Amino acid sequence: MGKSPLLSVTGLSARVADEEIDILRGVDLAIRPGETHAIMGPNGSGKSTLAKVVAGHPTYETTGGSVALRGEDLLEMEPDERSQAGVFMAFQYPIAIPGVSIANFLRTALQARLEDGEELDLFDFQELLMERMELLEMDPAFAQRPVNDGFSGGEKKRNEILQMAVLKPALALMDETDSGLDIDALRVVAHGVNRLREENPEMAVLLITHYQRILNHVIPDVVHVMYRGRIVESGGPEVAMELEARGYEEYRKAHVA
Amino acid sequence: MSRIATSPGAASAEAIAPETERRGMAPAAQTGNLAPDPEWLTRRRAEAWAIQRATPFPSTRSEEWRYTDLARILPLDDLLPRGSGRPRVDGARGGAVHLPESVRCAIARDDDCAGRVIEMNGAVVSVELDPELASRGVVLDSLRRAAHTDPRVRAHLATEAVPATDGKFPALNAALWTDGVFLRVPRNVDIERPIRLNRWISRSGPATFSRILVLAEEHSRVSLVEEIQSPDLDRATLAHAAVELYARGGARVRYLSLQRLGHGAAWIANQRTLAEADSTLDTLNVALGGSFHRVDLNARLLGAGANSDMLGLYFGDEDQHFDFNTSQDHVAPHARSDLLYKGALDGAARGVFRGIIRVHEGAQRTDAYQTNRNLLLSEGAVATSLPNLEIGADDVRCSHGATVGQLDAEALFYLMSRGMSRERAERLVVTGFLGEVLGRLPFADVTGKVTREIETKLRATRTLRKTG
Secondary structure: OOOOOOEEEEEEEEEEOOOOOOOEEEEEEEEOOOOEEEEEOOOOOOHHHHHHHHHOOOOEEEEEEEEEEOOEEOOOOOHHHHHHHOEEEEOOOOOOOOOOEHHHHHHHHHHOOOOOOOOOOHHHHHHHHHHHHHHOOOOHHHHHOEOOOOOOHHHHHHHHHHHHHHHOOOEEEEEOOOOOOOHHHHHHHHHHHHHHHHHOOOOEEEEEEOOOHHHHOOOOOEEEEEEOOEEEEEEOOHHHHHHHHHOOHHHHHHHHO | OOOOEEOOOOOOHHHHHHHHHHHOOOHHHHOOOOOOOOHHHHHHHHHHHHHHHHOOOOOOOOHHHOOOOHHHHOOHHHHOOOOOOOOOOOOOOOOOOOOOHHHHHHHHOOOOOOEEEEEEOOEEEEEEEOHHHHHOOOEEEEHHHHHHHOHHHHHHOOOOOOOHHHOHHHHHHHHHOOEEEEEEEOOOOEOOOOEEEEEEOOOOOOOEEEEEEEEEOOOOEEEEEEEEEOOOOOOOEEEEEEEEEEEOOOOEEEEEEEEEOOOOEEEEEEEEEEEOOOOEEEEEEEEOOOOEEEEEEEEEEOOOOOEEEEEEEEEEOOOOEEEEEEEEEEOOOOOEEEEEEEEEEOOOOEEEEEEEEEEOOOOOOEEEEEEEEEEEOOOOOEEEEEEEEEEOOOOEEEEEEEEEEEOOHHHHHHHHOOOOOHHHHHHHHHHHHHHHHHOOOOOHHHHHHHHHHHHHHHHHHHHHHHHO
8 A cells, every 4th residue: 555646535525516515525535556445325425426526527616625636636627638637437327429339439539539630540449449348248239339329227337337448547436337237237347347457457446336235246445434525434345334234324413413 | 433434415524625625615505505495395484484473582471481581691683584584594604614623522532323413503514324224224314405305304394393383493493494414214223323413503693593303213223412512602692403303113212412512602492202102212401501501392202102211411500591391291191201300500500490291181001200300509509490290191100309409518528528528529429419310321422421521510610619
């Protein structure tokens, strides 16, 4: 654990733009390369907001604190710059882009990473895409379908994992990737994340989740509990187990007190 | 084009210039002054002229022109021949024929074709057809010339499909048309590669009237791809087309029209498709250029088993104004029509769609669909969509729908979170949105051309906005 943090979140507070109440109220979090962190918490605790603020969602404005990736101020960057710096967010509700195939979408995303005037080699791209799909045990025909258009919940989440596999981020934010998945789909998605972790041991993962069950498949190094916009407890995987047993009642009491 | 030989009586575009110079003729002499019109045609023109004189210009008081104030867009009185009312038919005047760069460019991007007609300022200057097809009875010719040589022209020209009685512009066209295309495909002849028509308007000034007449006999197949271009014009200039498409029993006709005129040009087209039993008659109208674009398209399903896919795509920016007026007439039972028009509007562009499905009495088991979707890319763009149904039979499946939406901020964020700049993300969403229309067609070169043009336009407007 001697490494310097990949992601440093310090005293971060944020709200929906033009609203008056902060959803995040002083979040502190440091994730080092190769670590997997899970953030658990009840509905409305701010865990999804944290992921979106880090990714640069325009709905939110920060009201205090800082977010840095390898020491660079992320809050100053546009969402596309954050992506190119190595941030990837797997969406809780991935968006349909009618008429745009997954292959075309990913090609465009990779092309955007090149200098002006530099052209992505289509043959290389095709090879990369096929190799990535094989790694995730996906049918190559999947890449020809329009992005998330008419996809089942499971297909949408697999598409997120495929994008992550192609874009190879330094930091993967997984925003309730497990929600709405049956156990088989959950296994497939977890398997994909684990393959990518094995392949790139430096990749850091922040899992936002409601439930402990995904943590049986993707084992976290650190589990945080978020409550009312703050991280109120951090520890090892046992924290998740305890939460499953106890629920959030004691945090509620503590908050009231 | 290597497999195409010049058809009898026509010269290839490259060959024309030297030949006309040798003969000391204007290129229009190739067709426009070939011979005086046959007597029946002269009479028909005079009748049409009388009809147009009795027909006022469309005004916004009429339902069909409510959202387009033509008088403000086009100085019609300046564009039309003046005087006594005797139509004067001019072909192209003066100047050696050489293809303008943009037409050459357009042709260079085409895939192989079975034949090509080139029309400049309303005069056909070149006709080419695969000789193998000519030997099987396919006719591709200047309409003006075919009026002399093919009795089918007299039988079908401005009679059933786009007669002078249809309105002001059909009447003007029937009186004043200078030339156009006649295409006839005999029974059972299947032309795999498309026939192409390149049209060019070189200058501001008088209105140009042109016609297309396609007769596809029983169980024949043919595609016609029209592309019209011009430079930017310094004052409003009208190009009008009357398009008459006949598909006999079991035939398949596809007609694609790409409008890529320059700024200042106004394009008005009256199109009618007549689909007999078990035929397929599909159309695509693409509006990209020009300052004003109006298409009146009427699809008539005349026999059981007839099918028409009606596709449209428009991308407007600056002050472009597009207006589509479509109708699907189900005269016969057991026929199907499916309309999909999609448009994206940027800048202060305006889009109007007005469509109606008419299921005539007794047209049971009709399947008719009508969808118009608009994507607004700026605060200043406006789309008006008026879908309509008129059903005179009880056992039918019909639907209509219209949407006007804006770029979805969530979608843009999704794309940007994958590393795309806002501009790149917008381009991808727009081309994807419009791509649904192109995806229904098997012509890769058309898809490529249209996609490139949309991307170029998007880049231009976005750059302007940034620096402006």
